[in-house]
Amino acid sequence: MKNLWLVIKREYLTRVRRRAFILATLLTPLGLAVFIAVVQFIFSYENDEVRRIAVVDQGQVFSGQIPDEKGLYFRFEDQPVDSLKARAGEEDGYNAILVIPEVKNPKSQDFRVQFYSDEPLSLDTELAIERRVEKAMRAYKIKTLGLDESALKSLNTDVAIRSQKITVEEGEKADNSMAGIVGAGIGMVMGFMMYLSIFIYGMMVMRSVMEEKMNRIVEVVISSVRPTTLLLGKIIGVGAVGLTQVLAWMVLIPATVFLVTLFFGFDPEAAQQASAANPDIDPEEMQSLVERAIAGVMEMNWWVIIPCFIIYFLGGYFMYAALFAAVGSAMGDDLGEGQSLTIPITIPVILALYIMMAAMQAPNSSLAVGSSFIPLFAPIVMPARLPFEPPAWQIIGSLVIVIAFAAAMVWLAGRIYRVGILNYGKKSSLKDMARWLFSKY
Known part of the structure; x- marks a missing residue:
């Protein structure tokens, strides 16, 4: 030993x-x-890309329903697209144009919008614009089709399975x-x-x-x-x-x-804002x-x-x-x-x-x-x-x-x-x- x-x-x-x-x-x-x-620095890094987007709402259904976000600023315009293109790039003008076509069928699940910009669109910016248009489109459909928002929310049900043994004794908690x-x-x-x-x-x-x-x-x-x-x-x-x-x-x-x-x-507030930015x-x-x-x-x-x-x-x-x-x-x-x-x-x-x-x-x-x-x-x-x-x-x-x-x-x-x-x-x-x-x- x-x-x-x-x-x-x-x-x-x-x-x-x-x-x-x-x-x-x-x-x-x-x-x-x-x-x-x-990793924390990467995820906390704020995108310094600024987009001033002119929105052409050809159907006049989304006016005022697309909120701004940090780096994304929307303004609805009644001018033709060609006129807005001429102003693009100016100091007080726009660097992007979003054209929303007329909604012909509110029940359609497909909707295409046109985006004009000389700079390539980043993935984050593209997703942010899509989320805002989808949210505005949803509000428009609910209003047009006469649906009840509270009734639609009630359709979402959170199902949680609580497993329990068949031989569980009285007073014993389920898993x-x-x-x-x-x-x-x-x-x-x-x-x-x-x-x-x-x-x-x-x-x-x-x-x-x-x-x-x-x-x-x-x-x-x-x-x-x-x-x-x-x-x-x-x-x-x-x-x-x-x-x-x-x-x-x-x-x-x-x-x-x-x-x-x-x-x-x-920063808990920043994390909360990041979560709020994603409606999912x-x-x-x-x-x-x-x-x-x-x-x-x-x-x-x-x-x-x-x-x-x-x-x-x-x-x-x-x-x-x-x-x-x-x-x-x-x-x-x-x-x-x-x-x-x-x-x-x-x-x-x-x-x-x-x-x-x-x-x-x-x-x-x-x-x-x-x-x-x-x-x-x-x-x-x-x-x-x-x-x-x-x-x-x-x-x-x-x-x-x-x-x-x-x-x-x-x-x-x-x-x-x-x-x-x-x-x-x-x-x-x-x-x-x-x-x-x-x-x-």
Whole structure:
């Protein structure tokens, strides 16, 4: 146990003191902050394009019903189009002309207007003009056809599904209508976290093994430490490094995002004006969606999700880190050739990612349930299903399988590691690795 602790301590301290680790830990939140600042600047950038538009309403039905917007100024004119074209470009004239033809059939769903301008029309300006003409056209049709505006609004019905178990007990609340969407979002985040962690820190273990093998340091180390102890110490040490980095990011990233938002400022009034500029966005409906989403997050059974996620994370990490370590010990001096040995490991990880995406749409499908009991898939698929509250027997059974398989992988990887770490000069094949499992030394 003392030797194991020494190996863990060495692996941990050696890596956390490296400049690359410190820079990655500090620069990742900083890079995210710069990204957020740039995105916020882009979306808050105000278009400096100014359009003074002369509106020729040939049917005299829209007069005064097209409001101005910042950068878009409408004025209705009775002059011929040719006269307005002659005035275009003057200091006090217009730089665009909008010709609205006569409305011959108020029931028609197609309506074409003509726009004249020497400058190309930007997409935002085009959409803004279309929205205003559509709004004015709608008001004209309602008035012409004798329709009731309040009756038309009553046709729009907000349907929200509140799912509830058939076996729900009296007094128990029904599930939030956003539970499915919130669960899918949380499951997707946890699945991707597992996917990235397995790849990043599993590859880190493999590189650690390869470095010691190529530098011949391991020959000295194994003279006083058993190979299996060395392997287990590497896996735990690198895992502790990864955990340290994740915990640091959990503190630094929110703090950095908060400081960036505070420094650059967030103008709620400007955001409200931007939402009001788009008639497709209903502020009350958006607020209702946000409130239901927050309620959905709060109603999640986090006392089950978080502990299970941690166990799956540890099981998946030990499982794949052991496999990567075994592959690292079998590689020769040519790292390019040795990369082919990682293919059998990366394929299950990628397949598990795609199965996880399918499980988001159908968390209780045969594919999702079956994959939850396959050890190489379960650490990625099952955490994504946890927000959907799978049966307890599936969670327990899957955890038992993952833990048992992870322990078996560590033991098997140790059998390969003890031989492969001293095998220099050539790349070993999968056949060689299988033979090492049963060798006595």
